[in-house]
Amino acid sequence: MNDTRTPKSPPDLIRRYAELLQGAVFAEDPLAAETALADAADLGRRLVANEIPLEEVGELHHEALVRLAHAHPDLPLGQIADLITAPLMEAHMAYSLAFREQLERRAEAIVNARLEQSRRLEAIGTLAAGIAHDFNNILGAILGFSELLGDELPAESEGHGYLNHIQQASFRAKDLIAGMLTFAREVEDDPIPIDAVPLVQETLKLLRVSLAADIRLDFAPAAREAWILAEPSQIQQIVMNLCINAADAVDAHRGRIQVDVRLIKPEDSLPMVRLTVEDDGEGMSEEVRERVFDPFFTTKAPGKGSGLGLSVVHGLVAKLRGRIVIASAPGRGTCFTIDLPQTQREGTPLSEPHSIRETPPKQRDTFE
Amino acid sequence: MIKVLIVDDDEIFRAMLLAMMRREGYEVSAVDNGREALQRVEQDPPDLVITDILMPEIDGIELIMELAKLDARIPIIAVSGGRRTISLEFNLESAKLLGVRATLPKPFTRESLRKAIAEALDQDQKDTP
Ligand SMILES: Nc1ncnc2c1ncn2[C@@H]1O[C@H](COP(=O)(O)OP(=O)(O)O)[C@@H](O)[C@H]1O
Ligand SMILES: [Mg+2]
Numbered sequence: 001m002n003d004t005r006t007p008k009s010p011p012d013l014i015r016r017y018a019e020l021l022q023g024a025v026f027a028e029d030p031l032a033a034e035t036a037l038a039d040a041a042d043l044g045r046r047l048v049a050n051e052i053p054l055e056e057v058g059e060l061h062h063e064a065l066v067r068l069a070h071a072h073p074d075l076p077l078g079q080i081a082d083l084i085t086a087p088l089m090e091a092h093m094a095y096s097l098a099f100r101e102q103l104e105r106r107a108e109a110i111v112n113a114r115l116e117q118s119r120r121l122e123a124i125g126t127l128a129a130g131i132a133h134d135f136n137n138i139l140g141a142i143l144g145f146s147e148l149l150g151d152e153l154p155a156e157s158e159g160h161g162y163l164n165h166i167q168q169a170s171f172r173a174k175d176l177i178a179g180m181l182t183f184a185r186e187v188e189d190d191p192i193p194i195d196a197v198p199l200v201q202e203t204l205k206l207l208r209v210s211l212a213a214d215i216r217l218d219f220a221p222a223a224r225e226a227w228i229l230a231e232p233s234q235i236q237q238i239v240m241n242l243c244i245n246a247a248d249a250v251d252a253h254r255g256r257i258q259v260d261v262r263l264i265k266p267e268d269s270l271p272m273v274r275l276t277v278e279d280d281g282e283g284m285s286e287e288v289r290e291r292v293f294d295p296f297f298t299t300k301a302p303g304k305g306s307g308l309g310l311s312v313v314h315g316l317v318a319k320l321r322g323r324i325v326i327a328s329a330p331g332r333g334t335c336f337t338i339d340l341p342q343t344q345r346e347g348t349p350l351s352e353p354h355s356i357r358e359t360p361p362k363q364r365d366t367f368e
Numbered sequence: 369m370i371k372v373l374i375v376d377d378d379e380i381f382r383a384m385l386l387a388m389m390r391r392e393g394y395e396v397s398a399v400d401n402g403r404e405a406l407q408r409v410e411q412d413p414p415d416l417v418i419t420d421i422l423m424p425e426i427d428g429i430e431l432i433m434e435l436a437k438l439d440a441r442i443p444i445i446a447v448s449g450g451r452r453t454i455s456l457e458f459n460l461e462s463a464k465l466l467g468v469r470a471t472l473p474k475p476f477t478r479e480s481l482r483k484a485i486a487e488a489l490d491q492d493q494k495d496t497p
Contacts, residue, residue, distance in 0.1 A: 133422060136449030137378040140475035144384035147478045148391060174475055 013050065017043060018064040024087040025068070025080060033086075040087035044094030048102055057095060061088065111206050115240070132177045139177075143170045193343050196226040196235060196261050196273055203239045204259060211247050214254040222262035226273040229343045234316050241309040242277040242336050248300065249281025249334060256280050263342060271342040272322075278335040284328040292326070313338075370489070371412070374398040375405040375419040375431065376447070381474070385418065388478060392485075402426025406434055413440050416488060421448040421463065432466045443488040449474035 020043060024036040047057055068080060146166045153159040204219050211217060228235075239259070246257045258278045265271050284292070291297045293314040298307030317324045322340040372394045376382040382398050389396040397414075399405050403426045405419065417435065421428035428446060435442055446463035448471075460471040469488035472480060 133449045134378075136474040137381040140449065141378075141380040141384040143475045143477065144381075144388050148384075148387055151391065170475060 013043075013047070013052070014060055014063050014067075017060055018067045020087060020091075021064050021068055021080075021084050022071070025075075025083040036087050037090045040090040041094035044091040045098040047091075047095055048098035054095070057092075107206070115244075135173065135177050139170050139174055143167060146170075192231070193227050193229055193345060194232055194235070195345075196228055196275065196340075197221050197223060199232055199235050200239055200259060200261055200275070203236045204243070207240065207243050212251070215247055215250055216254075216256040217243070217259070218256065219259045221260055223273070225345075226261050226263060227343050227345050228273050228320070228340045230320050230340070234320065238275070238313050238316055238338065239277070241313050245309060246277055246279035246281060246334070248304075249283070250279050251281070264339065266339075272339040273342050275338045275340070276335060278333065280333040283330040283332050283334055284326075285330055289326055289328055369393075369395040370416065371395045371414040372397075372416045372418060373405060373408055373414040375400075375402060375417065375423070375428070377401060377420060377423040378449075381420075388481065389418075392482070402428065402431035402434075405431055409435065409438070409442070413442065416443050416445070416485070418445045418447060421446060421460075429463065429466065432463060432468055436467060444468040445470045445472060445484050445488050447472045447474055447476070 020036060020039050023032065023039065027033040027036055047060075052060070065080070065084075069075075069077060072080075146163045150160060150163050153163070200221070201219060204217060208217050243257060243259070247255075249255070250257065256279070258276075260274075260276045260278075262274050262276075263271060264274045288299060292310045294307075295311040296307040297311075298305035300307075314324060317338055317340070320340050322338055324339075325337045326334065327337070328334040372389055374382060374385050374389065374396060376385065376398070377400045379400070382400065386396055386398045394416075397408065399408055401423055402419075405417070406426070408414075409417070417431075419428045419431055426434075428448070432444055432446065435444060444463075444467075446460060446468045448460050448463075460473065463471055470484040472484050476484075
């Protein structure tokens with residue numbers, strides 16, 4: 001240990017640590033010994049709360065031991081060392097436990113912040129798209145009626161000039177709306193060739209900390225690498241939304257969520273990357289399944305579900321020229337299968353891009 | 369006279385398109401949803417359908433698919449002002465894949481409407497009445 005370095009720990013902590021060790025060393029009955037252990041655990045937690053790093057705990061220990069030896073020069077050091085083993089371990093255990101909890105809380109806070117952010121972006125995009133739709137209708141009416149009105153006015157009249165201005169203003173408003181939509185899209189990164197395997201892995205790691213401890217989230221990808229042309233945030237959002245839904249579906253029981261990434265070569269199309277998210281939760285009825293992609297459709301309690309998760313997934317999959325299939329049975333579980341065009345590592349597509357599909361292929365009732 | 373059916377759930381836009389098409393000299397009727405449009409087509413088949421994409425109940429995409437099943441291949445112009453979570457371009461692109469003759473993003477000028485109609489109607493019917 002480096003003796004020239006003075007510990008940054010608050011002096012009162014050092015004093016308490018010394019007192020504690022003293023209490024343990026001179027405990028005269030089992031109760032006093034127990035109390036000393038409890039104090040040690042308490043101290044361990046306080047060390048974490050004060051953000052004192054592990055190596056400084058060692059220094060603290062050294063410092064306290066020196067004080068103890070000074071106060072009791074008659075006591076052999078070996079005996080002191082023996083007696084303080086138990087409280088030391090107690091403090092250490094409490095320290096690691098509290099430290100882990102703190103880590104988990106932090107990870108959870110990060111995940112929540114990210115979720116919050118992606119929800120906000122999702123909301124902005126949805127809002128922009130919704131406004132755009134209504135605005136374009138309104139602008140269409142303004143523009144059209146002003147053209148019709150133009151027919152009623154003499155060609156060289158002042159009124160014609162005014163109508164021109166109305167039309168110009170309408171087109172400016174149209175550009176503004178288009179710009180707003182572009183902005184909503186710009187918050188995403190550029191599409192690049194990405195390997196879905198580590199990306200999904202990374203996303204699940206973040207998710208895992210926010211899931212209830214009794215939910216199993218397994219990822220044993222069949223593919224070693226799976227390259228697709230996408231924006232990393234798009235894949236993250238797809239995985240997040242599907243897994244959050246799966247977690248909600250298994251909520252009550254100790255459920256299991258299985259995620260997989262594999263490569264497939266369908267007969268009717270080019271090589272694809274297949275992402276599946278399967279849960280053994282409550283499943284869906286036919287009626288629910290038919291509507292899951294509708295924006296704002298949710299079966300969840302107000303405040304819990306926004307009803308946007310799957311409509312966003314659907315939009316993203318369509319944008320990536322993929323397809324999505326749901327297999328679900330009430331009481332048995334649900335499996336979302338998403339196929340995305342495979343790309344080469346360098347980003348050259350395997351061939352021409354696919355035709356666009358808006359409607360998902362026929363949905364099935366049962367598991368294969 | 370060429371009979372045109374307009375399908376759009378937006379009241380003010382529908383009124384505008386109705387007025388504009390009348391002014392262009394067509395025999396025009398308008399409905400505000402896909403279900404009614406299908407009924408109207410059955411009773412009195414038009415020569416041209418101009419349909420919006422985003423509508424409640426039966427939306428434009430479904431309507432286009434239903435119309436494609438009919439023997440009388442009625443020319444269709446799809447118009448769209450965009451849609452929640454899916455872009456306007458995507459809607460019109462989907463409509464094209466389903467075989468509509470022309471597409472128009474909202475808002476549009478009378479000039480582009482005329483062009484779309486010319487594209488949609490067969491060559492020999494191209495001259496406006
Ligand atoms: N894995 C699943 N198991 C059962 N039901 C699901 C699952 N995923 C989605 N759903 C159903 O689809 C609905 C819509 O999902 P979503 O668009 O993500 O909105 P939200 O989760 O906010 O409700 C959910 O409310 C739920 O009824
Ligand atoms: Mg959801």
